[in-house]
Amino acid sequence: MTMTHGGQRLPDSWGDRIRAMAQGLITPVTARQAATVLLLRDTPADGPEVHMLRRRTSMAFAAGMYAYPGGGVDPRDERPVGWAGPSPAVWAERLGLDRPDAAQAVVCAAVRETFEEAGVLLAGPDASSVVADTTGDAWEADRRALVAHELSFADLLGRRDLVLRSDLLGPWARWTTPEFEERRYDTWFFVAALPDGQLTRDVSGEADHTVWTSPTAAAAAHDAGELLMMPPTLATLRALTPRADVADVLAASAGRDMTAVLARLETTGEEIVVSWPGHEEFTLRVPRHAPSAEGTG
Numbered sequence: 001m002t003m004t005h006g007g008q009r010l011p012d013s014w015g016d017r018i019r020a021m022a023q024g025l026i027t028p029v030t031a032r033q034a035a036t037v038l039l040l041r042d043t044p045a046d047g048p049e050v051h052m053l054r055r056r057t058s059m060a061f062a063a064g065m066y067a068y069p070g071g072g073v074d075p076r077d078e079r080p081v082g083w084a085g086p087s088p089a090v091w092a093e094r095l096g097l098d099r100p101d102a103a104q105a106v107v108c109a110a111v112r113e114t115f116e117e118a119g120v121l122l123a124g125p126d127a128s129s130v131v132a133d134t135t136g137d138a139w140e141a142d143r144r145a146l147v148a149h150e151l152s153f154a155d156l157l158g159r160r161d162l163v164l165r166s167d168l169l170g171p172w173a174r175w176t177t178p179e180f181e182e183r184r185y186d187t188w189f190f191v192a193a194l195p196d197g198q199l200t201r202d203v204s205g206e207a208d209h210t211v212w213t214s215p216t217a218a219a220a221a222h223d224a225g226e227l228l229m230m231p232p233t234l235a236t237l238r239a240l241t242p243r244a245d246v247a248d249v250l251a252a253s254a255g256r257d258m259t260a261v262l263a264r265l266e267t268t269g270e271e272i273v274v275s276w277p278g279h280e281e282f283t284l285r286v287p288r289h290a291p292s293a294e295g296t297g
Contacts, residue, residue, distance in 0.1 A: 013182065018286045021180040022265055022272045028179035031186040033102075035110035036070025038172060038236060039120060040246045041194040046214055048246045050237070051118060051200050054209040066218070066227045069117035070110070072185065077105035077112065079154040084127035085167030094171050095188055096258050107166050110190050112153040116146050118210075119201035122169065122192055123162040130165060132197035168192050170253025173239070175232035178263035178274070186260065189236050191253055193246045215240035231282045232261070 020026045039051040052066045078101045088100035088107070097103045115121045115134070124130040134143075142159075145151035157164060169190045177184035194200065202210045213221075215237040221227040222234055229237075243249045266273045267288065274284040 014180070014284075015286055016290065017180040017182070018265065018272055018274060018284075019288065019290065022267050022288070026180055029182070029184050031176050031184035033073040033106060033109075034071060034185040034187040035073065035106050035113060036068045036187055036189055037110050037114045037169070038068050038189065038191045038240070039114065039118060039194050039200065040191060040249060041212070042245050043214070047216075047244055048240065048249060049212045049214050050218070050240065051194070052211055052213060052218065053117065053202075054211075064228055065233070066222075066229050067233055068189075069114045069120075070187070071113040071117070073105045073109040074112070074149075074152075075105075076152040076154065077108035078102070079152060081108060081154040082123075082157045082161075082163035084124075084163040084165050085169075091166065094258065096174070096260070106188050107169065108153055108164065110169060110188070111164055112146060114192070116143060119143065120194060120198050121162075122165050122195065123157060124165055125162060127163065127165070127167075130168070130195040130198075131162065132195075134198060135201065168195070170250045170256075171258050172253055172256055173232070173236050174258045174260045175235075176260045176262045180263075180265075187232065188258070189232070191249050193250065231276060231279065235261075235276075235279050235282075 017026065040048045041051075043049055050068070052068060054066050055064060081104070083104075086094075088104040091107055092098065092100045092103035095103050095106060097106070111122045119134055119139075121131055121134050133139075142151060142156055146153065146156060156162075169192050171188065172191045173189040174187065175189070176186045200210065200212070218227060219234060219237045219241065222229050222237075240249060243252060261276055261279065264275050264277065266275070270288050272286045272288055274286065276282045
């Protein structure tokens with residue numbers, strides 16, 4: 001049975017797995033580190049827009065959900081790479097990591113995945129410039145090689161004499177997939193302005209639709225049951241809604257709390273309450289015992 005809550009579709013397995021977790025029958029799998037980027041652009045009158053993609057219904061995780069370009073950290077993301085902006089040590093402090101190389105990997109994953117899934121590259125020849133166009137055949141060949149793991153991101157930048165522009169990213173949030181999930185990610189969310197001259201492209205093999213939308217419109221569409229999203233996506237959208245423009249978003253990123261948001265389970269009477277600290281709208285109440293199939297027709 002499909003679970004719904006507050007207009008959002010939740011994974012079919014959640015009810016049974018939440019009950020199993022509450023009974024101590026599930027050992028949480030280790031969350032894989034991941035990164036995702038909210039690409040933003042200004043509009044003449046309606047504030048910033050954000051680039052979103054809809055994950056294919058065939059995907060094992062968040063199928064059919066709207067999300068941002070992103071994915072898991074590749075071990076090769078720790079390789080030495082041309083770098084501009086705050087150092088990996090500074091990023092380690094910002095992201096709550098204890099190793100600069102681990103922070104570098106998360107930032108590299110954010111930039112790499114944005115290129116792989118949206119065709120946008122946050123890199124340039126030096127610390128004050130960004131590549132202006134990534135739509136040519138040679139760029140597409142490199143993007144496909146990255147997706148196929150035939151090319152590392154460090155090799156791509158080195159081959160093209162580019163440096164990663166870490167200063168173009170702003171840390172926005174960190175969410176860890178609930179412990180009862182079968183696939184888990186420890187995901188850092190970043191914000192970034194769409195570089196001048198670059199265009200997003202519908203190139204992700206994991207998505208079947210992309211859209212530029214205002215955070216307010218996207219959140220309203222979710223609330224109306226028109227756009228399906230997981231809690232972290234909706235929460236990050238809601239945090240964008242009061243911002244006047246992209247510059248305002250990037251300025252606000254400097255003060256964001258990057259403590260990981262992780263669901264908590266509490267059994268009260270005949271219910272299991274699932275809550276996300278600081279995000280009460282996502283609170284779920286699941287019956288301790290699975291509904292009987294008798295009499296359901």
